[in-house]
Amino acid sequence: MSLKSTLRAATALSLITAGSAFADGHSATITIATVNNGDMIRMQGYTDQFTEATGIAVEWVTLEENVLRQRVTTDITTSGGQFDIMTIGMYETPIWGANDWLVPLDDLSAEYDAGDILPAMAGGLSYNGTLFAAPFYGESSMIMYRTDLMEAAGLEMPAAPSWSFIAKAAREMTDRDNDINGVCLRGKAGWGEGGAFITAMSNSFGARWFDEDWNAQFDTREWSDTLNFYKNMMDDSGPAGFATNGFNENLSLFNQGKCGMWIDATVAASFVTGADSTVADSVGFALAPDNGLGKRSNWLWAWALAIPAGTQQVDEAKQFIEWATGTGYIEQVAANEGWANVPPGARTSLYENPDYQAVPFAQMTLDSILSADPTDSTVDPSPYVGIQFAAIPEFAGIATEVSQEFSAAYAGQQSIEEALEKAQAITNEAMEAAGYR
């Protein structure tokens, strides 16, 4: 091939493969990476109104949660600059904030009213008192239960039940002949799935991941009690194959009337009372259980919008964050789609609004969020911040492995003791390698 034809081919290739760079008439375009959760998708539908008001166009990159986490982590650690806003959670925010990977959100406008953000959310999304991500919606976990089945069992759900009551109620509500399981809980491997649930549950049993010298604590009685209680209860009253059930599997079971109780994210309340639920009219809510040790088993999480330090469009990104996480957006959604569909758990003013107070799960969601304290989540002192996680970079990797061992024990592939022994070894080894011990 001659030089001329090679050049021709290269030109043709570059013309075909060049990314689209058409002028779209907007002053700027920002790119936002986000998850495919209902509230996020709803927000995308309102983006045109933001563009009309500001002249700033918005491009969305929507990915599954785990893919998104890997994608944005790669980009931010290499200063790739692919995104102007990233949707991240309470786990990443303080770690990335500490590394100067995020733009501080300490100069948002007075109209935005950053002081209105729920203190628990603001605390979890800050590092050293500086807010690094604005919560779009927040969640804790709580009990969602079938009021009709509870009544048929001759029981009454307390507003703040204990684990022993839950186990008893689960046994009473279980009706294997009619395919009704007393309780549905996460057992799926993954630090954000079954790992999150069992860690939050372990707090109420007095367990913790690390002592103050970062030594793993899986060889303690508290962890053994947690896992044995969980497994016995699920073997007695849980659905078949619970070791592989996560949020979606349990939501599906609950919506089909196959769970008496489900303890999971407060954001699920709108799903179980929504149009796709066959039991929407008979759902009650209660605080996540405790064991009388002063800590409940609920977690705290927020999906929040943060600006990576590498972006060239900080001002435009801040404008979007103020629009999306401000009170104006909430009012807009409420006006168009009803108060039950507004993003919950982020702002104090939402829970002071009489219209929102009329939503059945509003008060219990707020109570659950307020009862969760990431800075004091364990009975005995611990060196980490976080309830269902420890906010250190190594945690996601360690907890994924540990939760795999736990899931194997739930499925009967190994004993609880074996799983805890392995968890202890995995954790100590990783912490030693990372220089904590």
Next chain:
Amino acid sequence: MARSVTPRRKLINTTVAWAIGLLIFFPILWTILTSFKSEAEAIAAPPIFLGFDWTLENYRIVMERSDYGRFLWNSIIIAGLSTVLGCIIAVPAAWSMAFVPSKRTKDILLWMLSTKMLPAVGVLYPIYLIFIELGLLDSRAGLVVVLMLINLPIIVWMLYTYFKEIPGEILEAARMDGATLRQELIYVLTPMAVPGIASTLLLNFILAWNEAFWTLNLTAVNAAPLTAFIASYSSPEGLFFAKLSAASTMAIAPILILGWFSQKQLVRGLTFGAVK
């Protein structure tokens, strides 16, 4: 002596073949059926096979929410060009290994294949950094090169296997008749290996079309292909299986149709040289 096939045996063979075929195709069939269900019907237990209210609502929502055409165009460009580019490099490479092998040819072939044994995530950061330096992030050109490189060992191996079946004497005869290397490759070798080259191209196109690790990690908006389109409908917090199925059906439809129409060529190429 050839064994005679009785009608009964033929019937059993046919039934078993259809059963296996249906079993393999079932996940795709289920995805297609689910795409026409409501979200509640999609998770119904026991599952509903055909007796549901058929709806196009999921397709309407997906089309409204996403720019399907852009994702599709990116997939076609990336899969197509990486395949063509791979073939341009692989044909001479396979020719040299098949017809003028050296002492190290076998080692080179093995070494090439060994690059496929490395988990992709192991080289994510180096590749990502190179892409930043070269300004290739979220570009179709960057993905064309990466997908060509990761599929190149397979193309070379397949072509090498096909070329080995072609008698070297034919090429020698062409050379004696005065054919240049280029003429030998284009006018003698390629026509004889068309079934093999075609099936290699098709297989490589399918591999590139379905590749999800690099296409998800190196793209954002401009170069995102259909794999990113599917990923945008997967949610760990919410039951959107019907919409996800609609998106998946739309993503696999082009490659399914291509495979359907070219299956004869594909089978012919994959069995090329199996019977001498």
